[in-house]
Amino acid sequence: MKRNxxxxxxxxxxxxxxxxxxALVWEKSEVELNPxxxxxxxxxxxxxxxxxxxxxxxxxxxxxCGCTTAALAKDEVEPNESGEITAxxxxxDRSGVQNKTxxxxxxxxxxxxxxxxxxxxxxxxxxxAPIFVYWSEKDKLELKTITVDVGDFPVTKLTVTPTxxxxxxxxxxxxxxxxxxxxxxxxxxxxxxxASLKIEPDYPKDAPKLFYANVRVDSRATATPPPQ
Amino acid sequence: MRLSLVRQLLLLLGLAFLPAIGQAxxxxxxxxxxxxPGDSAPVTLAQxxxxxxxxxxxxxxxxxxxxxxHVPGAMLLNEDDWHSLLPPVLGAWSPERKLVVYCSRQxxxxxxxxxxxxxxxxxxxxxxxxxxxWEEWEAAAK
Amino acid sequence: xTSKQARFGGRFFVRLILAIAVGGVFLYAGALKVRDPxxxxxxxxxxxxxxxxxxxxxxxxLPWLEIxxxxxxxxxxxxxxxxxxAGGLMLVFLVATAWARLHGIDxxxxxxxxxxxxLSLTWHLVLDGGILAALLVLWxxxxxxxxxxPA
Numbered sequence: 001m002k003r004n005x006x007x008x009x010x011x012x013x014x015x016x017x018x019x020x021x022x023a024l025v026w027e028k029s030e031v032e033l034n035p036x037x038x039x040x041x042x043x044x045x046x047x048x049x050x051x052x053x054x055x056x057x058x059x060x061x062x063x064x065c066g067c068t069t070a071a072l073a074k075d076e077v078e079p080n081e082s083g084e085i086t087a088x089x090x091x092x093d094r095s096g097v098q099n100k101t102x103x104x105x106x107x108x109x110x111x112x113x114x115x116x117x118x119x120x121x122x123x124x125x126x127x128x129a130p131i132f133v134y135w136s137e138k139d140k141l142e143l144k145t146i147t148v149d150v151g152d153f154p155v156t157k158l159t160v161t162p163t164x165x166x167x168x169x170x171x172x173x174x175x176x177x178x179x180x181x182x183x184x185x186x187x188x189x190x191x192x193x194x195a196s197l198k199i200e201p202d203y204p205k206d207a208p209k210l211f212y213a214n215v216r217v218d219s220r221a222t223a224t225p226p227p228q
Numbered sequence: 229m230r231l232s233l234v235r236q237l238l239l240l241l242g243l244a245f246l247p248a249i250g251q252a253x254x255x256x257x258x259x260x261x262x263x264x265p266g267d268s269a270p271v272t273l274a275q276x277x278x279x280x281x282x283x284x285x286x287x288x289x290x291x292x293x294x295x296x297x298h299v300p301g302a303m304l305l306n307e308d309d310w311h312s313l314l315p316p317v318l319g320a321w322s323p324e325r326k327l328v329v330y331c332s333r334q335x336x337x338x339x340x341x342x343x344x345x346x347x348x349x350x351x352x353x354x355x356x357x358x359x360x361x362w363e364e365w366e367a368a369a370k
Numbered sequence: 371x372t373s374k375q376a377r378f379g380g381r382f383f384v385r386l387i388l389a390i391a392v393g394g395v396f397l398y399a400g401a402l403k404v405r406d407p408x409x410x411x412x413x414x415x416x417x418x419x420x421x422x423x424x425x426x427x428x429x430x431x432l433p434w435l436e437i438x439x440x441x442x443x444x445x446x447x448x449x450x451x452x453x454x455x456a457g458g459l460m461l462v463f464l465v466a467t468a469w470a471r472l473h474g475i476d477x478x479x480x481x482x483x484x485x486x487x488x489l490s491l492t493w494h495l496v497l498d499g500g501i502l503a504a505l506l507v508l509w510x511x512x513x514x515x516x517x518x519x520p521a
Contacts, residue, residue: 093310132318132350194319212311214318214350236451240442244435251407252430261426 023052024077024108026116033120035091037153038207042120046085046102050077060105061085068100068118087118095124124151126158126201128213133184137218146182146213147174148199155201158182164195167215186217193217268329268343271356273364276328284320286346288331288338289362299330299365305342314350321352330358330365385446385511392504393443396456400436407433417466435459443508450512457505464498 031044050056058075070087077083087102102116126148133144148158158180160169166188172181186193199211231239276283285302287294294304303320305313321327327346331339343355358364403410411429415422436459442452 090308092306092308094307128349130349130351131314132352136323194315196315210311212314214315216318231448231451233450233454236448237455240438240448240451240455241435244431244438247434247437248431251404251434252427255407255430261423 023050023054023079024056024106024114025049025051026114029114030117030119031087033089033118035120035122037123037125037204037209040091042089042091042118042122044087044089044118046087046116047082048077048084049082050079052108053079055079057107058104059107061102062105063087063100063102068102070102085116087116089118089120091120091122095122095127097121123153125153125203125209126150126155126199126211128199128211131212132214132216134215135186135217141186141217143183143185146184146197148180148182149174150178150180150201153201153203155203157202159200159202161198161200162195162215163198164193164215166193167195167197169197182213184213184215186215190219192219268340268347268355268357270359271328272359273368276326276356276358279326279328282324282326283328284317284325286317286327286329286342287362288329288342289336293332293362297366298362302330305329306338307341307345310345318350323353326354326356327352328356328358330361332362336361381511385508388504388508389443389446389449392456392501392508393440393445393452395440395501396436396443396459397440400433400438400440403429403433404437417470419466419469432459450509453505453509453512457502457509460498460502460505464495464502467495467498 025048027047027049029046031046033042033044035042056077058072058077061070061072063070068087068089070085072085073083085102085104087100089098089100098118098120100118100120102118104114104116106114129147129149131146133146135141135144158171160171160182162169166186168185168187170183172183173179174181182197182199184197193216195215197213197215199213200208201211276285285299286305287298287302288306289298289304290306290308291304294302298304303313303317305317327343329339329343329346331337331342339357339361343357346352346355360367407429408426410433411422411426414420414425414429420428435455439452439456439459442448443456
């Protein structure tokens with residue numbers, strides 16, 4: 001009785017495993033990309049092959065965000081035919097590790113959604129924190145500091161240009177060689193200020209990148225005299 | 229002494245609690261006990277509408293989707309053009325306002341990412357993500 | 371058959387090998403999850419079977435339970451309890467996997483932490499089924515054989 005039970009259970013699992021086999025096989029379902037600083041897009045290729053005896057139709061390809069477009073050469077995959085889905089990830093103003101997914105639906109049996117994963121590590125030249133400094137009408141116009149941390153790049157200097165002349169800035173060295181401090185001080189009161197600080201590192205020299213911080217001063221804040 | 233099966237089970241189940249509690253104490257400051265990590269506070273459409281003019285609506289979708297249709301008065305703010313889209317949003321913001329970020333469908337993560345960048349990078353308080361997204365607004369408008 | 375042969379016969383070795391194998395799997399699985407309980411909570415959450423607040427608490431408890439089960443199996447202490455508990459855990463994972471497939475949710479299982487993302491769903495189920503079968507066998511042969519020449 002006990003032996004029969006074991007055999008029956010093993011048989012059941014074998015049966016289950018045997019029926020759950022999909023024809024469309026993917027070479028890789030996760031792709032890691034490492035675009036360079038100057039890249040605007042990152043492209044991943046997801047290859048597949050129809051290992052079954054029936055044609056498989058790819059019914060839909062949908063990405064988790066508008067920033068990743070997935071292109072398909074053709075949607076009907078004949079037996080033994082290979083193909084690929086090209087996923088183009090638009091980097092835009094993104095940074096750090098980006099995880100995006102593309103869901104592929106087919107008429108394959110057993111019907112299932114195949115999730116392809118794209119992991120792009122976008123290099124961060126510098127990190128600006130905070131990117132917004134604000135003085136409300138009740139605040140005194142005292143100094144505020146923005147910290148800039150440099151990634152694994154040889155940045156030695158920052159040039160900061162405010163878009164409003166009433167904002168004064170000064171760049172100072174930070175806690176270590178990979179850090180800068182931007183000291184911000186509004187010099188005028190009486191009018192609201194909504195300005196940006198253009199932050200330009202001295203690397204890469206051939207393709208300079210601009211970063212931004214934002215400054216807002218609501219009117220009627222009292223100015224403090226500049227330090228002696 | 230051989231314990232009965234039930235006692236063995238209870239002993240195993242009970243003993244596992246000890247290291248688990250220890251580890252939970254180590255992680256006690258993790259903000260994820262109540263909410264998934266990185267989740268901004270969700271807000272329903274009804275709640276957001278009740279805020280009236282105190283709500284600042286932000287569309288985290290693509291410019292193309294925004295042009296096709298958006299919440300009246302919403303501002304576009306996505307990661308494609310974060311640096312140029314952010315300053316006008318900061319100009320429109322004030323400490324009393326509540327930011328409501330939305331994108332397409334619940335599975336889209338753009339609204340969560342934009343909300344998180346507003347909270348962490350810009351340090352803004354009161355940032356919410358609209359439950360149900362743009363589709364929820366469209367359905368209610370019909 | 372002498373008493374020694376009775377004690378260290380085939381049944382003993384099958385039990386030893388299976389106990390170490392299955393116990394080892396549980397130790398490995400538990401150790402992988404214990405390193406990052408919040409990531410495991412995220413994996414549980416993907417199944418969308420229980421709310422996040424419950425999932426995160428389970429994520430702290432379950433890996434330690436697996437480790438304890440693994441140790442009990444390997445050292446054959448609290449053996450019967452460990453077999454039943456391990457079997458229960460496997461059934462829960464199998465049911466959760468079936469549930470997720472039924473609801474069209476794609477999951478990387480989370481059973482073996484990030485290691486499992488390279489296994490297809492089918493192979494996961496085959497592996498889980500194999501472990502369950504091994505546990506059943508262990509249950510059936512758990513009692514040491516009685517001495518061939520009782521006093």
